[in-house]
Amino acid sequence: MKKLLVLSTVVLFVTALLFNSCAEKKETALANKTLPWLHTDGHNFVDDAGNKVFFRGVGLGNWMLPEGYMWKFGKNGDRPRKIEQLVSDMIGPEQAAKFWKSFHRNYIAEADIKRIAELGFNSVRPALNSRLFLTEGDNPEFVNEGFQLLDSLVSWCGKYGLYVIIDMHGAPGGQTGANIDDSANNEPELFMDKKNQDRLVKLWVKIAERYKNNPTVAAYDLLNEPLPENTGAAEKYKDKLVPLYKRITKAIREVDPKHMIVVEGYNWANNWSEFTEKFDSNMFFQFHYYCWGRPDHLNSIQQFLDKRKELNAPVWVGETGEQGKAIYWATTQYFEANNIGWSFWPWKKMDTENTPYSINKPENWDLIAAYSRGEEKPSKEVAQQVLDHYLQNIKLANCVYFPDVVNSLFRRIPVKIEAENYGPDGYNVSYFVKDTTKKSEYYRTDEPVPVEVMNFNKKERVSQQYIRLTEGEWTAYTVKSAEEGNHLVSVRAEAAQLPASFTITLNGVKKDVDVKQADWNEIDLGGLFFQKGENQIRLKVDKGTLRFDWMDVK
Numbered sequence: 001m002k003k004l005l006v007l008s009t010v011v012l013f014v015t016a017l018l019f020n021s022c023a024e025k026k027e028t029a030l031a032n033k034t035l036p037w038l039h040t041d042g043h044n045f046v047d048d049a050g051n052k053v054f055f056r057g058v059g060l061g062n063w064m065l066p067e068g069y070m071w072k073f074g075k076n077g078d079r080p081r082k083i084e085q086l087v088s089d090m091i092g093p094e095q096a097a098k099f100w101k102s103f104h105r106n107y108i109a110e111a112d113i114k115r116i117a118e119l120g121f122n123s124v125r126p127a128l129n130s131r132l133f134l135t136e137g138d139n140p141e142f143v144n145e146g147f148q149l150l151d152s153l154v155s156w157c158g159k160y161g162l163y164v165i166i167d168m169h170g171a172p173g174g175q176t177g178a179n180i181d182d183s184a185n186n187e188p189e190l191f192m193d194k195k196n197q198d199r200l201v202k203l204w205v206k207i208a209e210r211y212k213n214n215p216t217v218a219a220y221d222l223l224n225e226p227l228p229e230n231t232g233a234a235e236k237y238k239d240k241l242v243p244l245y246k247r248i249t250k251a252i253r254e255v256d257p258k259h260m261i262v263v264e265g266y267n268w269a270n271n272w273s274e275f276t277e278k279f280d281s282n283m284f285f286q287f288h289y290y291c292w293g294r295p296d297h298l299n300s301i302q303q304f305l306d307k308r309k310e311l312n313a314p315v316w317v318g319e320t321g322e323q324g325k326a327i328y329w330a331t332t333q334y335f336e337a338n339n340i341g342w343s344f345w346p347w348k349k350m351d352t353e354n355t356p357y358s359i360n361k362p363e364n365w366d367l368i369a370a371y372s373r374g375e376e377k378p379s380k381e382v383a384q385q386v387l388d389h390y391l392q393n394i395k396l397a398n399c400v401y402f403p404d405v406v407n408s409l410f411r412r413i414p415v416k417i418e419a420e421n422y423g424p425d426g427y428n429v430s431y432f433v434k435d436t437t438k439k440s441e442y443y444r445t446d447e448p449v450p451v452e453v454m455n456f457n458k459k460e461r462v463s464q465q466y467i468r469l470t471e472g473e474w475t476a477y478t479v480k481s482a483e484e485g486n487h488l489v490s491v492r493a494e495a496a497q498l499p500a501s502f503t504i505t506l507n508g509v510k511k512d513v514d515v516k517q518a519d520w521n522e523i524d525l526g527g528l529f530f531q532k533g534e535n536q537i538r539l540k541v542d543k544g545t546l547r548f549d550w551m552d553v554k
Helices: 002-034 080-091 093-107 110-118 144-160 194-211 233-253 302-311 325-337 365-372 380-393 403-410
Strands: 038-041 044-047 056-060 123-129 163-170 217-221 260-264 283-289 315-321 341-345 348-350 357-359 415-418 451-457 462-470 474-481 485-495 500-506 509-515 521-530 533-543 545-553
Touching: 038 260, 056 163, 056 315, 080 093, 080 365, 080 380, 093 380, 110 144, 123 144, 123 341, 144 163, 144 194, 163 194, 194 217, 194 233, 233 260, 260 315, 283 302, 302 315, 315 325, 325 341, 325 403, 325 415, 365 380, 403 415, 415 474, 462 474, 462 533, 474 545, 485 500, 485 509, 500 521, 500 545, 509 521, 533 545
Parallel strands: 056 123, 056 341, 123 163, 163 217, 217 260, 260 283, 283 315, 315 341, 348 357
Antiparallel strands: 038 044, 415 545, 451 462, 462 545, 474 533, 485 521, 485 545, 500 509, 500 533
């Protein structure tokens, strides 16, 4: 009887394993069916049925290529190999190996991918370090860990309906000669030594062979931000960039004819002067967009729009972010008005408020950061305790969520709408002002709506702005709502003098508002009815001159 029970248990266990295995295979297959193959068509991305797909994604930075600024480290920890050395120095090689296994397993996990999909993103851009996939030295060998991590990511993305754009952030030898590509000697050795180019081609072919039949992978991003100008690297090696792109593409096409190819210009992706043709029928071009100027200022993308017309290929923003919510609203609105998809950078980092998720800084983390700046090394016990705490904090469940960041990117309520972020459709559609000859001094400098600056702190790089409208002038805004219903709305405004009044119009329904005090104050408008989907708001000054800071839709 005992033998029979044991045998029955074994049979049930094996059956369960087989069932689970079949279920997982079935789930993966079904997931892949929900993500059709994509290809380029003129300026668009489309599936095989001709349906347009618009990328709204996030970059998975700091996971497979740790970046020192996301660890708040100094020059001795500004890139992966230096961060790895610091960790090893503090807790020893054996414990360091365990740390990195846990870090890779938990920094981006299935919970992250599920949440990214829930929030409305449809794609991710994982930043790869070639050292995690291919060893260095005279006889390089492929490394299983990197491929296993990427396999897991692609599987999760297939399950939750996200596309993957694989980004070669750190190529063999380094494509920038800077910390962001894990450069060993601060030189762009990818372009200085043919063996590094051979290794890069070999790695891309390996990746293409692995995913050639998987539509969850949307594209191969061949090189991140190659050849900066400020170091002289661009001037020396820019003529080698496109030939290398062509060589990699040709090698990929020998094993994978279906996936899209994406290339970036030199000088942090943004100098496209070397691009004179679309050298593959299924490729697109990428630039990166960061608005770091102060006071806040939106950079023009006209050069990329002109190049798109010349090349007749889609254009995509592979990185944007690292700023504030006003800029986030403005940039994605700007891109989408010009049919350009985007990927926000990054999904999460430590001790911040300008990413979707923030990692809580562990107690005594500053001791480790100080060591990265050449100060005293903490004891092994303290370092181990701090790093163990960090490994817990990086799990999504232990991170802090900032809905206002995500809602600003998607321009949806609840959200604070900065007054300077009126619509992108121009005169008499998104705004009306009497004097169209004088352009704004700040922010949207090619348009005539007066944007003015207050509370500008140059030292702390803080910029706050408002618009000024006179009688009869107006600005219009579009905001999305997940469902219909009333939302509390308030407007922060200031009158040049009293009496003053304005009208707020929501989807054609007007509400007249008297401004009862001259200085800045938050005016409560009560509950206003929003419809599901897009909502149109217009602020129009009826009497006097008003300054508008923001509208808050709760």
